Every structure is written in structure tokens, then in C-alpha cells.
Amino acid sequence: MKLEDLRKIREKAEKELKLREGKARIRIVVGMGTSGIAAGAREVLKAFLDEIEKRNLQDVMVTQSGEKGLSSHEPVAEVWEEGKPIVVYGNLTPEIARRIVADHVVNGNPVSEFVIEVREA
């Protein structure tokens, strides 16, 4: 594999990006502060990436944040969707992350058992 192989991916992706003006519909932010990492945040972030890749959800973006907070519920992740309140999930595992993608991101039903906070954007 070579980095030049990215060119093909780029050409394909550019066409699709143009179709929806390059905007991400949903952003998932995983907390990766010290306690989050210790609690398994890297594996949770990886599970989000894997599930999004498996479903080829091109308008969903996963990012990380080093901010601390809610450390009794770590790993935590926030789901940001335009025009909707931010949904904060806690006590995550890779399995729950995959469920969040299936139920919340794809079907629009938040996984309420793991919601620890809902706040205005």
C-alpha cells in the first residue's frame, strides 16, 4: 500500500462530497482525557469509526476531545446533530457505540439507557 493510493479514494469522495456540499450531518465527539483513556475511550472511538465505515456513512464525523468532565461516567461521547440538542452518552463500551450508530445516527432513536445528559447546542 502506498499513500498515492489515496488519490483514487479522493476522486471518488470528491464527487460525493459535492453532492451534499461537504457538510457533516452528525458529529460524534469522544472524550479522551486521562480518565476517559483509562476507561477505554480509544476502543470506543475505534468502534464508532468501524461502524461508520462498515455502513459507509459519509456524512458522519467522529472527533475526539481531551476535555475532562463527567469522569464518573467515562467513557463519554456527545452526538451533535444540526438543529437538535446535544445528546451526551456515558459508560460506553464498543458494543454500545455500535448501537448508537445503528439506532441513533442511522434511525434517529437515541439509546436512552446510556444517555446521561441532553443539552442545548
Add this chain to the structure above:
Amino acid sequence: MLAELSMHIIDIVQNSISAGADLIKVKIHELKDRDLLIIEVEDNGKGMDKDQINRVQDPFYTTKSFKRVGLGIPLFKQTAEHCDGSFQILSEPSKGTLIRATFKKSHVDLPPMGNLRDTILTLVVGEPNVDFVFEVETDGVVFVLDTREVKKELQDVPINHPEVVKFLREYIGENLKTMEVAS
């Protein structure tokens, strides 16, 4: 608290991101003949003055009159020193910071590296506006991932596009596969 060296790396990199760095270099060198493992994180963030450098290394230094000092640096330092290694911070305000930790490779308490592929992947994808250079070296075999080169190929396509993530996972995995330090 952090069971793997790669978790410390994520944690130390978070400090660089918080310090406003937009270029972060991570080096992981294994020197077998010297029974040594070296981990360096270098950034172009806001840096620290001498006083701050001393303060952040000591978890007990803080008094109530000071702002709370965190755990990330003391934990990393403690792990290195416990493994017959060393710990060093070189930093200059508004220039950047270099954190260097060394470990005795054969030390019984040396934490495992953990999954380096996923560590690199989650950082470069999770922080798309920061550039990273990862350099992993074991006995003369070197793997370098420079996200500036990746982004040059990608132009307007974001590095966290699912197809790109897939490519990077395979690319990083393939390159690290044969490297002992990454397992």
C-alpha cells in the same frame, strides 16, 4: 491508572492539543542492543516556562493557592522512572514542548505498548485539524506517517472520511505488522 504505554501517548498528545499545537511529532524508538525504549512527543504549542516545567512534574507541588495540576505528566514520569528509565521536559514559552521518556525494555513492570495502530488512527482521525508525524523505529526499520503528506493527497477530502479511515487503518496496520515495538 493507564495500563498501556500507548494510552500515555494519547494522554501526552492531549496536552499538546490543549496547548494549541497544530503540529505534533511522536517518536517511538526501540533500541534492542541498549535494552531501551524511547518515547518522545514534540509540539509547537504554547510551551511552558521553567517554573511551570518543574511544577507540572510534581503531583504534590500544588497548594490550594495554585491552579490544580493534572495527572498526565506525573503518571508518565512515574512509569518511566519506575522502569529504570528517565523523564525530561524541554520547553520554551511560545515555541513548543518536547517530552521524552525512556524505559528499560526488559523491565518486568514495563507496561505493554498496546494497540499502536488504533492509537495512531484515533488521534489523526479524531483531531483532523492537527498535523501529526508518527515515527516508529525498531532496530533500523522505520515507519513514518506524516499527515501533511496524507492531506496533500486528499486535498479537500477530510482525513476522517470513512474510506480514508479504512485506508489508514490498513496502511498503518500493514506497516506496523512486522515491528516488535508495536505489538
